[in-house]
Amino acid sequence: MTVATTNGTAKRTAAANSRKVRFRIKRCDGPNKLVRWETFELTIAKGENVISCLQKIAANPVTTEGKRSTPVVWDCSCLEEVCGSCTMVINGQARQSCSALIDVIAPDDGDTVTLEPMSKFPVIRDLWVDRSRMFDALKRVKAWVPIDGTYDLGAGPRERPEEQAVRYALSECMTCGCCLEACPQFELAEDESEWDKSFIGAQALSQARLFNLHETGAQLKGDRLETLMGPDGVSECGNAQNCVKVCPKHIPLTESIAAVGRSTTIHAISKWFSGK
Amino acid sequence: MAKSEGFLERHHFLLRRLHSLTGVVPIGMFLMVHLTTNASIVWGRINGHDGLEGADAAVATFQHEVNFIHSLPALILIEIFGLWLPIAFHSVLGVIYATSSKPNNDRYAYQDNWRYTLQRISGYVGVLFIFYHVATLRWGWSFLIPGGTEWSAEYAASTMAAALQGSTDGFRLGGLLVSAFYMVGVSLLVFHLANGLWTAAISWGLTVSESAQKRWGQVCFVIGVGLMLAAWSAVLGFATLDAASAREVETNMLEKAAAADGDGAAPEHAASHDEDSDHTGG
Ligand code: SF4
Numbered sequence A: 001m002t003v004a005t006t007n008g009t010a011k012r013t014a015a016a017n018s019r020k021v022r023f024r025i026k027r028c029d030g031p032n033k034l035v036r037w038e039t040f041e042l043t044i045a046k047g048e049n050v051i052s053c054l055q056k057i058a059a060n061p062v063t064t065e066g067k068r069s070t071p072v073v074w075d076c077s078c079l080e081e082v083c084g085s086c087t088m089v090i091n092g093q094a095r096q097s098c099s100a101l102i103d104v105i106a107p108d109d110g111d112t113v114t115l116e117p118m119s120k121f122p123v124i125r126d127l128w129v130d131r132s133r134m135f136d137a138l139k140r141v142k143a144w145v146p147i148d149g150t151y152d153l154g155a156g157p158r159e160r161p162e163e164q165a166v167r168y169a170l171s172e173c174m175t176c177g178c179c180l181e182a183c184p185q186f187e188l189a190e191d192e193s194e195w196d197k198s199f200i201g202a203q204a205l206s207q208a209r210l211f212n213l214h215e216t217g218a219q220l221k222g223d224r225l226e227t228l229m230g231p232d233g234v235s236e237c238g239n240a241q242n243c244v245k246v247c248p249k250h251i252p253l254t255e256s257i258a259a260v261g262r263s264t265t266i267h268a269i270s271k272w273f274s275g276k
Numbered sequence B: 001m002a003k004s005e006g007f008l009e010r011h012h013f014l015l016r017r018l019h020s021l022t023g024v025v026p027i028g029m030f031l032m033v034h035l036t037t038n039a040s041i042v043w044g045r046i047n048g049h050d051g052l053e054g055a056d057a058a059v060a061t062f063q064h065e066v067n068f069i070h071s072l073p074a075l076i077l078i079e080i081f082g083l084w085l086p087i088a089f090h091s092v093l094g095v096i097y098a099t100s101s102k103p104n105n106d107r108y109a110y111q112d113n114w115r116y117t118l119q120r121i122s123g124y125v126g127v128l129f130i131f132y133h134v135a136t137l138r139w140g141w142s143f144l145i146p147g148g149t150e151w152s153a154e155y156a157a158s159t160m161a162a163a164l165q166g167s168t169d170g171f172r173l174g175g176l177l178v179s180a181f182y183m184v185g186v187s188l189l190v191f192h193l194a195n196g197l198w199t200a201a202i203s204w205g206l207t208v209s210e211s212a213q214k215r216w217g218q219v220c221f222v223i224g225v226g227l228m229l230a231a232w233s234a235v236l237g238f239a240t241l242d243a244a245s246a247r248e249v250e251t252n253m254l255e256k257a258a259a260a261d262g263d264g265a266a267p268e269h270a271a272s273h274d275e276d277s278d279h280t281g282g
């Protein structure tokens, strides 16, 4: 049952269409349960992604040691890199498992793919983590346009295409958490009461900027900046700029951070002089 | 403990911005002046001084700079409020802030991420280095200097050389260690300043767009290279200086100054004599 695959490229041509790839997976049965590693081996067909491989493992969860295990648990939804729910740490870096093609991340026969849950969010089970903190952060920075819907507001404000282009890029955030996972200033906070105690992260900073840029959304600008001037706010960023490099949506996060930095500078100075 | 945490949190934004500001002014500005002054032990050779040439001219130039600084009024107040307190503030807060960092360079080995981690390491080492530097040379804790040299403002270059070399007549092992520590210390501090200038512009929101950040980054790089050259010149200049002949130059300068003082006092003397003779005469 266990096939010892010869590592290397010798067999590559022969095995081009039926190569074997190992999946080393960090597993955990639930919060506060012990962590263990299991390895599975699969025959890979062309065009597979990490999720299709996890499905195959679920169908036959037998490890390379021949032990029958349980299906690996993970989260996913859209399968086209727009919902962010399938994010996990693949070969050491956070990314979406639905768009992680095996042909790219493990091109050779005998390659190994290492899968881990994100480390900055509480693990629910195996590769499935609880990303609620990010949604809570969106509430804390009031990442919305305030309209109460009880009366007709008339036509919205006019938009300049240049600003619209900036906002469009920011609006693509899918709350996946890659930027937070890669940030050396963002830390795991298991308990909800701890969420506002340490750095809020690039995702919420960028969303605050998005809604500050909106004519109507800007009504809440002061509130957003006040939150982001707090102990978990923008000044906790250490400018490592990992966030912008790992964001799968290529959102200009470091520009957002600097823009929020500028807004808070202006806000603080004008508050000092006007008292508001 | 809980109280001090509360204080840090309540004034988080202001403290963070003051931390950033003190790094630029006065500390950063001081470092630029300080390194340029100390590098005179090299550029003073080219410059010449008072008919002197080569290393002697450098020793004299450096002495001249030190004399100027020591002629500033209320120097101790300038030092306390302009340097020591800002440096203590920047260091203490910096160490507190750095403890919340979780470096992950193994997984995200980007250059910027190394910059980030090095900023913290250079902060820690910088605090140790500055403490050693100020304690030994300014506060006279000469027991921390191999060879026990005490730095003196009148014999600025020769005592500096002896402190770096571990003796007044050439290198000892202890001196090598001190010189190496100086090289590492000043290099890390220059990096810390150049990188700090770059990130401060982001924190304050001066450079927002990626291209602006890149442009300012190039300026900071040039500033860093310039300061690095000055820092290395200073350390290597003193580490290779012949302490004995430097002391001769300094002794000559002291004698000259004393003689000049004497000359300056002479007319006064004469005047009082005149007065005296006037009195006697009258
Ligand atoms: S730039 Fe700031 S938010 Fe982005 S990874 Fe670095 S520390 Fe984190």
Ligand code: SF4
Pocket (backbone or CB within 6 Å): A084, A172, A173, A174, A175, A176, A177, A178, A179, A180, A202, A203, A206, A246, A247, A248, A249, A250, A251, A253
């Ligand atoms: S900013 Fe990018 S990396 Fe961060 S949550 Fe949004 S899409 Fe993901």
Ligand code: FES
Pocket (backbone or CB within 6 Å): A075, A076, A077, A078, A079, A080, A081, A082, A083, A084, A085, A086, A087, A096, A097, A098, A099
């Ligand atoms: S399943 Fe939605 S991003 Fe992967």
